[in-house]
Amino acid sequence: MPRRVHNWSPTPLNFAFLRFAMRGLTRRPVPTLLVLFALTVALACTMTLRAVLAGIEEQVENDLKRVGLDIINIHVSPSMENMFQSPLHLGHCARFEEITGGEAAPFRVTLGVATSIENTNPTRSIVLAVPPGWNRMVPLEWLEGGFFKEGDRDSCVLDEWVAKHLSPQDSLVGKEIRLIYEGKTRDVTVKGVMKDPFEIRSQFDEFDFVGSARSRMLGMMEFKSIYVLNTQQDPDSPIHGAIVKIPKGKDPSLLEDKLIEEFSTLGDSIWIWARISWVSQVLRATNIGTSIAQAVGFIVLIVVGVMVTTISLVAIRERYREIAIRRTEGGLRLEIIGQLLTENVILSGTAGIIAILASRLAGTIIEARYISWTPAHKPEDIFIVLGLGLLLGAFATILPAYRASSLDPVEVLRLD
Amino acid sequence: MIRLENVHKIYRDGDQQVHALSQVNLNVARGETLTIMGPSGSGKSTLLHILGCLDRPTKGRYLFDGKDVADFTEPELARTRNKRIGFVFQSFNLLVRETALENVTLPLLYAGERHPTTRGKEALDSVGLSHRYGHRPGQLSGGEQQRVAIARAIVKNPDIILADEPTGNLDSQVGSQIMKIFKKVNEQGISLVIITHSREVARFGDRTITIRDGKIESA
Numbered sequence: 098m099p100r101r102v103h104n105w106s107p108t109p110l111n112f113a114f115l116r117f118a119m120r121g122l123t124r125r126p127v128p129t130l131l132v133l134f135a136l137t138v139a140l141a142c143t144m145t146l147r148a149v150l151a152g153i154e155e156q157v158e159n160d161l162k163r164v165g166l167d168i169i170n171i172h173v174s175p176s177m178e179n180m181f182q183s184p185l186h187l188g189h190c191a192r193f194e195e196i197t198g199g200e201a202a203p204f205r206v207t208l209g210v211a212t213s214i215e216n217t218n219p220t221r222s223i224v225l226a227v228p229p230g231w232n233r234m235v236p237l238e239w240l241e242g243g244f245f246k247e248g249d250r251d252s253c254v255l256d257e258w259v260a261k262h263l264s265p266q267d268s269l270v271g272k273e274i275r276l277i278y279e280g281k282t283r284d285v286t287v288k289g290v291m292k293d294p295f296e297i298r299s300q301f302d303e304f305d306f307v308g309s310a311r312s313r314m315l316g317m318m319e320f321k322s323i324y325v326l327n328t329q330q331d332p333d334s335p336i337h338g339a340i341v342k343i344p345k346g347k348d349p350s351l352l353e354d355k356l357i358e359e360f361s362t363l364g365d366s367i368w369i370w371a372r373i374s375w376v377s378q379v380l381r382a383t384n385i386g387t388s389i390a391q392a393v394g395f396i397v398l399i400v401v402g403v404m405v406t407t408i409s410l411v412a413i414r415e416r417y418r419e420i421a422i423r424r425t426e427g428g429l430r431l432e433i434i435g436q437l438l439t440e441n442v443i444l445s446g447t448a449g450i451i452a453i454l455a456s457r458l459a460g461t462i463i464e465a466r467y468i469s470w471t472p473a474h475k476p477e478d479i480f481i482v483l484g485l486g487l488l489l490g491a492f493a494t495i496l497p498a499y500r501a502s503s504l505d506p507v508e509v510l511r512l513d
Numbered sequence: 514m515i516r517l518e519n520v521h522k523i524y525r526d527g528d529q530q531v532h533a534l535s536q537v538n539l540n541v542a543r544g545e546t547l548t549i550m551g552p553s554g555s556g557k558s559t560l561l562h563i564l565g566c567l568d569r570p571t572k573g574r575y576l577f578d579g580k581d582v583a584d585f586t587e588p589e590l591a592r593t594r595n596k597r598i599g600f601v602f603q604s605f606n607l608l609v610r611e612t613a614l615e616n617v618t619l620p621l622l623y624a625g626e627r628h629p630t631t632r633g634k635e636a637l638d639s640v641g642l643s644h645r646y647g648h649r650p651g652q653l654s655g656g657e658q659q660r661v662a663i664a665r666a667i668v669k670n671p672d673i674i675l676a677d678e679p680t681g682n683l684d685s686q687v688g689s690q691i692m693k694i695f696k697k698v699n700e701q702g703i704s705l706v707i708i709t710h711s712r713e714v715a716r717f718g719d720r721t722i723t724i725r726d727g728k729i730e731s732a
Contacts, residue, residue, distance in 0.1 A: 124610045422606050425567065426665070427595020427623040429588055507562045510606060 118440040121416075128412040132405050132441075132493075133448050136486055139401035140452035143394045144482045145459045148472035150387045156470035157383060165235045166373045167345070169197065169353055171360075172206075172338025173367055180206070180337070184366045188332030190339050196359055197352045199343045202227060202234050203327065203336040209278030211255075211323055213263055216275065220262040224278040226327035234342045242270040242289025245326055253285045254324040260290040276323065285325065338367075349373045398489065405493035413437060413497040421506035430502040437498035438491060445490025449483040456482075514672060514704060515541040515564060520573035522559050522727075533559040535727045537573070541673065546695075546705040548718030556727040557708045558677055564706060565598050565675045566590045578672070595623050599666025599674035599703075603681040605658040607650040607665075613637060613657075614646040617664045624669065636668035637661070640694055656687035663694055673704040680714055692717055 122129045171193065173179035190201040209224035232244035240260070245252045253276065260269050269287040276283050329336070341356075343349045349371035356369045413420075420433055460472035522534040533556045541547050541564075551557050562568040563575060566582060575582040577593065585593065600606075607616045614633050621629035637643060640660040650658050659679060666674045676695070680688030692714060699705050707714060715721045723730045 120610055418606075419608055419610075422608055423619070423623075424591070425565075425594065425600055425606070426620040427591050429591050429623075432623065505568075507567045510602070510604075511558075 114436050114439045115443075117436050118443055121436075121440045122444060125412060125415075128408050129444065132408050132444055133451075135401050135404050135408075136445055136448035136489060137451045137455065139398055139489070140449055140482050140486050141455040141459060142397060143485065144452055144456035144474075144478055145463070145472070146390050146394050147478055147481075148456060148460050148474045149463065149468065150383075150390055151473035151475060152468075152470050153383050154380060154387070155473045157380060163236060163238070165342075167343045167349060168235060169199075169341045169343060169349055169356065169369065169371045170338065171341065171356065171367060171369050172204075174365055179366055183335040183337055184363050185336050185338060186332065187329055187334045187336055189336070191332075192359070193339055193341050193356065196355055197341050197343055198347065199341045199352075200230075200234065201339045201341045202231050203329070203339045204231075205327055205329070205335070206337040207278045209276060209323065211259060211263055211277075212275045214273050214275055214284060218263050220259055222259050223322045224276070225322050225324050226329075227324055228327050231324070234340055238292040240290040240292045241268060242287070245288045245324075249288065250326055250328070251283065251285050252288045252326065254289045254291060255287055256291050256322050257293045258321045259323055260287075276325070278325075343371075398485065402489050402492055405489065406496065409441065409493045410497040413494075413501045417501060417504060417509045420501045421504065421509035424502075424504075424506040425510070433502040434495070434498045437501070438494050441490035441494040442487060445486040446483065448490075449486035452482055452486065453479055514543045514578055515539070516574075516576040517563075517570075518574040518576070520563065520570040520575060522556070522563065522568070523571045532727050534563070534570070537727075537729055539722070539729065541704055541706060543672070543704055544699070544702045545720065546699050546707070546718045548715040548721045549706065549708045549724060550710065550712075550715055550721060551724035551730075555724045557724050559727075560724065561675050561677050561706065561708055564673075565600060566593050591623075595620055596669055597672045599669065599671040601659070601662050601666050601674060601676040601679045603678040605650065605655075605662045605682075607658055607661055609650050612647050612649055613642060613653065613661045613664075616650070616661055617668050620665065620669045632668055633664075636664040639667065639697075640664045654687075655683050656690060659683060659687075659691055660694065663691070663698070667698055667703070671703060673706065674698065676705065676707045678708055678710065680709070680711065685713075688714070 173183050173185060187203055190203050193201040205226040207224045209222055210219050211222055212219045229245060229247045240257055244254055263269060263274060270289060273284045273286050276285050343352055350373060353369060353371040360367060423433060457474060460474060464471055517537050517539040520534055520537040524531040524533055549557050563570055617636050618629035618633035621632060637646060640663050642657060642660055645653060645657060680691055695705060709715055
């Protein structure tokens with residue numbers, strides 16, 4: 098006797114699967130809603146978590162890109178000895194350029210005090226003496242004004258933080274401030290105010306998941322500086338460091354290694370690091386959080402999987418009589434399993450779709466109320482969530498469905 | 514069409530063996546109506562389940578249309594039940610959430626029938642339920658439910674219908690109507706095997722056998 102051929106063309110049986118499944122779902126509203134709710138919550142949580150975590154990584158990466166990833170920082174290690182007897186001098190810049198093929202801009206660092214011209218609002222700050230081409234080397238964002246030019250001797254540029262401390266209400270651009278550094282007092286004109294590239298000053302005290310990663314960056318780059326023109330010409334003039342802009346197509350990490358090797362004789366007195374190396378450092382910090390959160394998400398899914406399996410087990414047990422009748426009338430075990438699977442595929446697919454919409458909404462609410470970055474909803478997450486939902490639904494059904502299809506219909510109907 | 518040769522059915526109950534059927538030899542010819550009588554627990558239902566390919570003999574041979582059922586695979590047994598054997602139970606065994614028409618078309622759907630509704634309606638018409646297509650079992654009387662069950666059995670145009678006390682839950686008047694329907698079915702050449710406690714129903718058969726303690730006493 099020939100076996101029945103299972104093809105999934107739209108025969109009445111296949112449509113009947115859908116109809117049976119829909120009827121099975123709508124006629125048992127309590128287990129259906131329980132499973133739908135549990136699956137939706139689990140999937141929405143997983144998707145929201147993924148979006149929030151992906152948002153952190155994207156935000157950190159974008160933050161770093163905004164301060165330039167094609168730059169190698171070279172500076173003396175922070176000690177009083179190095180501040181006053183720096184091992185670096187202006188002549189080193191030529192060597193930096195030779196090794197990297199890029200462009201080097203030296204800087205000198207001094208601690209200074211800025212006040213208004215009326216000697217009010219004294220603000221301690223770092224004074225960075227930089228060449229006029231500095232603004233070509235690093236991407237700067239301006240609140241107002243711009244960078245000084247060659248010959249702008251008595252001028253300066255302020256970081257946003259400094260400008261706000263000196264004059265909380267009024268603009269300082271075009272006005273004079275008083276600057277005390279290197280033992281001298283100078284009245285200089287403010288040419289521009291630079292925006293904090295991370296825009297985090299106001300949020301830094303808030304608790305957020307990115308806090309730890311961002312504080313690392315903040316420790317490496319303090320945006321509380323005053324920039325003045327460096328007029329040094331003598332190659333033996335001491336400098337506290339330089340930034341080197343790497344030409345396009347070259348790997349900053351490799352050049353970083355070369356520079357470290359070349360200046361190994363200076364030992365720990367200078368630090369050389371490519372900004373791109375920060376990305377991996379910072380992302381490593383965020384990745385720990387990501388891994389923990391993903392593990393939590395995974396546990397939630399397992400718990401929900403067990404819960405849905407239990408509900409399915411009870412729901413299918415209530416249908417033993419129906420299954421026995423189907424078997425008596427010629428339903429194959431595979432067809433019985435197929436029907437029950439179809440029900441849960443519809444249910445978990447619906448839960449997946451609702452979860453996608455819910456996670457978008459949750460992301461918006463979380464962003465508005467709790468975090469300072471935008472959750473990143475990636476297109477592949479839709480497939481992951483739908484896939485997870487279907488997998489979870491199938492996992493929860495397959496065992497109870499297999500058990501139900503294996504029952505002896507005679508026994509079931511007799512007991513009934 | 515059906516031939517049982519020295520069939521035994523033994524169940525295990527813990528360490529004990531229960532002989533539900535012993536040395537059963539039986540033939541059912543095409544178009545014949547056989548009624549089976551016997552006290553409760555005598556093995557009538559077990560015999561019916563074996564005849565319906567819902568169970569297999571422990572020993573002996575069951576030949577369905579000349580083929581040994583022991584050689585059938587699980588899907589082949591299902592296909593035989595689906596296409597060649599109709600079932601009518603005392604408790605109707607209808608799907609309570611499906612309509613009368615949906616219950617009747619159920620075997621056709623499993624058979625891959627492309628126009629199950631038309632045939633389903635014809636079957637319901639033939640048992641006088643043309644006005645009950647969309648009713649669920651809970652909305653039908655006992656007699657109507659049994660007629661739906663008969664329609665479900667005949668819709669697949671089977672070789673044989675096995676009925677397990679089909680009038681057991683019905684009053685005598687409705688039972689008599691049901692038997693009339695069975696008579697009509699039999700006139701179409703479909704064999705009938707009916708288990709009954711009622712002598713009246715038994716008289717309806719071409720032949721009656723009695724089972725006691727798993728053995729056929731009289732044929």
